[in-house]
Amino acid sequence: MAEDNKWRPPGEEDDEEEEVDEAAYKTVKDAVLFVIEVSQSMLTVPPSTDGRKTGTDSPTSAALKCAYALMQQRIISNPNDMMGLLLYGTEKSKFNDEDDSSGNPAYPQCYLLNDLDIPAAEDVKALKNLVEDEDEFSKLIVPSDEKVAMANVLFCANQIFTTKAPNFSSRRLFIVTNEDDPHGDDKTAKSSAAVRAKDLYDLGVIIELFPISKPDQEFDKRKFYDDIVYNQLPTDPEAPAPISAATKPSSTSDGISLLSSLLSNINSKAVARRALFSNLPLELGPGLQISVKGFIIIKRQEPKRSCYVYLADEKAQIASGITTQMAEDSARTVQKVEIKKAYKFGGAQVLFSPEEISQLRNFGEPIIRIIGFKPMSMLPIWANLKPSTFIYPSEETFVGSTRVFSALWQKLLSAKKIGIAWFIARKNAAPVLAALYPSSSSTTNADDETMNPPDHPIMPQGLWLIPLPYADDIRQNPETTHVIRAPDSLTDRMRTVIQQLHLPKGRFDPSKYPNPALQWHYRILQAMALEEDLPERAEDKTVPRYKPIDKRAGEYVLDWGQELEDEHRKWMKEGGGGGGGAPVSGKRGAAADEDGERKTKKPKVEAKEEEGEVIDDKEMRKMVQKRTVGKLKMGVLKAWV
Numbered sequence: 001m002a003e004d005n006k007w008r009p010p011g012e013e014d015d016e017e018e019e020v021d022e023a024a025y026k027t028v029k030d031a032v033l034f035v036i037e038v039s040q041s042m043l044t045v046p047p048s049t050d051g052r053k054t055g056t057d058s059p060t061s062a063a064l065k066c067a068y069a070l071m072q073q074r075i076i077s078n079p080n081d082m083m084g085l086l087l088y089g090t091e092k093s094k095f096n097d098e099d100d101s102s103g104n105p106a107y108p109q110c111y112l113l114n115d116l117d118i119p120a121a122e123d124v125k126a127l128k129n130l131v132e133d134e135d136e137f138s139k140l141i142v143p144s145d146e147k148v149a150m151a152n153v154l155f156c157a158n159q160i161f162t163t164k165a166p167n168f169s170s171r172r173l174f175i176v177t178n179e180d181d182p183h184g185d186d187k188t189a190k191s192s193a194a195v196r197a198k199d200l201y202d203l204g205v206i207i208e209l210f211p212i213s214k215p216d217q218e219f220d221k222r223k224f225y226d227d228i229v230y231n232q233l234p235t236d237p238e239a240p241a242p243i244s245a246a247t248k249p250s251s252t253s254d255g256i257s258l259l260s261s262l263l264s265n266i267n268s269k270a271v272a273r274r275a276l277f278s279n280l281p282l283e284l285g286p287g288l289q290i291s292v293k294g295f296i297i298i299k300r301q302e303p304k305r306s307c308y309v310y311l312a313d314e315k316a317q318i319a320s321g322i323t324t325q326m327a328e329d330s331a332r333t334v335q336k337v338e339i340k341k342a343y344k345f346g347g348a349q350v351l352f353s354p355e356e357i358s359q360l361r362n363f364g365e366p367i368i369r370i371i372g373f374k375p376m377s378m379l380p381i382w383a384n385l386k387p388s389t390f391i392y393p394s395e396e397t398f399v400g401s402t403r404v405f406s407a408l409w410q411k412l413l414s415a416k417k418i419g420i421a422w423f424i425a426r427k428n429a430a431p432v433l434a435a436l437y438p439s440s441s442s443t444t445n446a447d448d449e450t451m452n453p454p455d456h457p458i459m460p461q462g463l464w465l466i467p468l469p470y471a472d473d474i475r476q477n478p479e480t481t482h483v484i485r486a487p488d489s490l491t492d493r494m495r496t497v498i499q500q501l502h503l504p505k506g507r508f509d510p511s512k513y514p515n516p517a518l519q520w521h522y523r524i525l526q527a528m529a530l531e532e533d534l535p536e537r538a539e540d541k542t543v544p545r546y547k548p549i550d551k552r553a554g555e556y557v558l559d560w561g562q563e564l565e566d567e568h569r570k571w572m573k574e575g576g577g578g579g580g581g582a583p584v585s586g587k588r589g590a591a592a593d594e595d596g597e598r599k600t601k602k603p604k605v606e607a608k609e610e611e612g613e614v615i616d617d618k619e620m621r622k623m624v625q626k627r628t629v630g631k632l633k634m635g636v637l638k639a640w641v
Helices: 057-077 122-130 134-140 150-164 187-203 255-270 354-360 400-413 490-502 516-529 547-572 602-611 617-625 632-639
Strands: 030-037 082-088 110-117 170-177 205-211 274-285 288-295 308-310 317-319 340-344 346-352 368-376 389-394 417-424 432-439 462-467
Touching: 030 057, 030 150, 057 082, 057 122, 057 170, 057 340, 057 516, 082 150, 082 400, 110 122, 110 150, 122 134, 150 170, 150 187, 150 205, 274 389, 274 400, 288 400, 346 354, 368 432, 389 400, 400 432, 400 462, 417 462, 490 547
Parallel strands: 030 082, 030 170, 170 205, 274 368
Antiparallel strands: 082 110, 274 288, 288 389, 308 317, 340 346, 368 417, 389 462, 417 432, 432 462
């Protein structure tokens, strides 16, 4: 049940909900632990290879800045999520407060910089001071001369997740390193690390690797990390194909590009999951069901209040709301049994009991039932009436769901088919007909993978549930009998302008254009929480870059404008289009009738004198086409009849 409905008494159902409400999707708490390597190679600033100024960020510094940027986002957008930061390979060791005083640390060469917890303002300040103060950075980030055992690092992470986030449904471990073979030929150390990774996996922790290639060596995951990072789902290792692709190693050509690449990699996997429904049956045929989860991938974000704060006391406290229904006349508390539900019909209110309401709106149990298949070409673009839902297999109800789901996805892709399904999201939800659309890394453009690159995919691979419109939802297009067609010469000039204004790589990347109003709201909250100076203005990346536009297409735009003026003069000389074209506006000339003759407004006095005259069929036909018959007087209509 959504967080907004926590005030409901136990057992009370949401009878008023008739359709899937996007705002009521279930929030999945997320716990992310950064594990960053500290070594001489990770502290070396990479040289520039393209002639530009050398970046000032080493791989360790870039990783810490990524963690700081993610913590800034989480502290406001996801206030209930946990985040921690663990450094390994350091000269100092720290796991808890006792490690500072004892001579034998529990986990040597492991330094727990931020414990796994909900980030507080003090944590963000401390991490900001570390990444901005070089003296503090060089004092703390000192690599150890001894090699660290990866089994020890993974066991330390296991202890952190077990003690700090035992009941979180989403727990992830982000490893940032440039060492692809930390143990060399030591098979015992490799085997111990693989066992510790399996323990984390059995615990439900997903390990995500963010590899960084060295300037003279490409990162090779086959040497060690293929045994640490699992591509298949934990409960179904025999899945025929992994749904998500692995992370591509970040290049170290310079510090700036490294930071940008790491931010792109981490942001693509750091967004908290939000489930619209969980363990919903997907019925492929009679007696054949699998379980799936539904996620909202694209949703408009708006500033919202995550909690109420009581400020009357000396210290601010989070307030919990209680809703009580009261009678308007006597202000007494109204009990639930006193409330009746009714529908207005014929001016009267028809009362229904809760059982009758439940029966009227019950269309069966929640399910996705495939009732047929159609070619992809039969799904038009205008059929996207509501936001689509991304569905993903779940092994909690039916073991083997991943294999069946993957087989269905691959078959739909190869056959270029879509499934037509009967979809009921949850109890009391209105049923809809939906299309099961398969997507891949190159669905948007089969010949150009830059539209959805496999290394940083904008949209995930899998099945999308697209609600289809009913006949009542489709409206007729307005009549467009008078359309002015642009000549080919004008279209060719505009085509040249559009070609000069193409986006980089010919695709739109939403991650590069944050909502300026939302970011401004978060920036003000961040400044207040961290006691920083308030910013003067918001950064708006949606503002067009006028100077580059003028440089690239300014001359072509002027040529197009001159061509437009010439074509307009020619159109006016020909009698305002003549052949059924409508005028651009009243200022550009009077409209012409079908015979090409100019029409002028007649004085009102003259019009009154003609009220009793009989109009001919030709004039009436023109008035019908222009829908001006309603302006005629009754005497004129009688005379015409």
